[in-house]
Amino acid sequence: MHAGADAGAASWYIQKVIQSAVVPVAGLGTRLLPATKSQPKEMLPVARKPIVQYVVEELVSNGIEQILFVTGRSKGSIENHFDHDPELFQALTQANKQDLLRELEFEALKANFFYTRQRLQRGLGDAILCAENFAGEKPFLVALGDSILGLNAVSRAVSRMADVFDAKRASCVIAVEEVPSEETSHYGIVQPASGADDVFRIVNLVEKPAPKDAPSNLAIAGRYIFSPVIFDMIRRVQPDKRNEIQLTDAIQFMCDEGRRVLAVKLTPEEKRYDIGNFPSYFESFVEFALADPLYGADFRIALERLLAKTPAKV
Ligand code: UTP
DSSP: OOTTSOHHHHHHHHHHHOOEEEEEOOOOOGGGTTTTSSSOGGGSEETTEEHHHHHHHHHHHTTOOEEEEEEOTTOHHHHHHTSOOHHHHHHHHHTTOHHHHHTTGGGGOSOEEEEEEOSSOOOHHHHHHTTHHHHTTSOEEEEOTTEEESGGGOOOHHHHHHHHHHHTTOSEEEEEEEOOGGGGGGSEEEEESSOOOSEEEEEEEEESOOGGGOSOSEEEEEEEEEOTHHHHHHHHOOOOTTSOOOHHHHHHHHHHTTOOEEEEEOOGGGOEEETTSHHHHHHHHHHHHHTOTTTHHHHHHHHHHHHHHSOOOO
8 A cells, every 4th residue: 555545445454554552641741831730731732622632533544443541640631531421412412512512523533542551750661661461462553642743633644654564574663754954953863774765764763963963854753663572672771861761762772683663754744743842832733723724714814913013023
């Protein structure tokens, strides 16, 4: 199957190769304090929906049906969000609020949800380790709960990744996106084995390199497919200075052992919206709000009025 194949075929295909996804949502989200003091950053809204709802909709539209959330303390609202709320449903039905009832249709998404807890926030690698029993012997997808792919989560990237994982017998496939060369120090950057086409082999991963040290301008973009061998690799990782087990260290072990670690490039339409910091959160919110079918046009006028009143200070 190729990138241009229709959605139905993609869904059928991915179910054959990748049936399950792990969505880590246990992080403390300290860069978004105080907003995240008592609520998960993954529940912050981007325009109309919480971030994690976009993530789940993207996964389901790509044929994933089993989703494990790795949660932590103060993350209960994520579980509630994907649960049916009979009282709310009844109240809206009695009031004949059909438009609002439509906003709850995501409750019927064709997915089974599972939850486990990461007891101590010891980094992304440690969070993935919590999914070992869930994954069993099968390959699985990891989708970061604070990253949306594509405007309104329209993306077939994970279907393409599943295709590559299977066809190339990979151990790991990572979504990557081009970032401005002067911004490499904000990202995990990959080093391609040779050229960097739409699909290429990775030999090294470098965390937040200065532009002069960066091996490329291709950043890890929040979606991964792993064979279960990743769990052994994570167990070998030593905690870093912040006492966190980094997932990139485990992937680096895979590269060092000569395992096939491949990258799939996101298209410009599949841009990653990383909601982990305020500048990116603000920008994402505005972009999604401008694209809102009902309120976008008026919001654009309001924004233009506001911008005319407060010109940028340079
Ligand atoms: P981040 O790297 O943004 O870390 O997590 P964080 O702890 O949430 O945020 P800061 O750095 O304190 O601001 C990326 C994804 O991995 C999850 C997060 O919930 C987020 O979806 N994560 C991170 C975990 O599940 N467990 C962890 O220990 C760390």
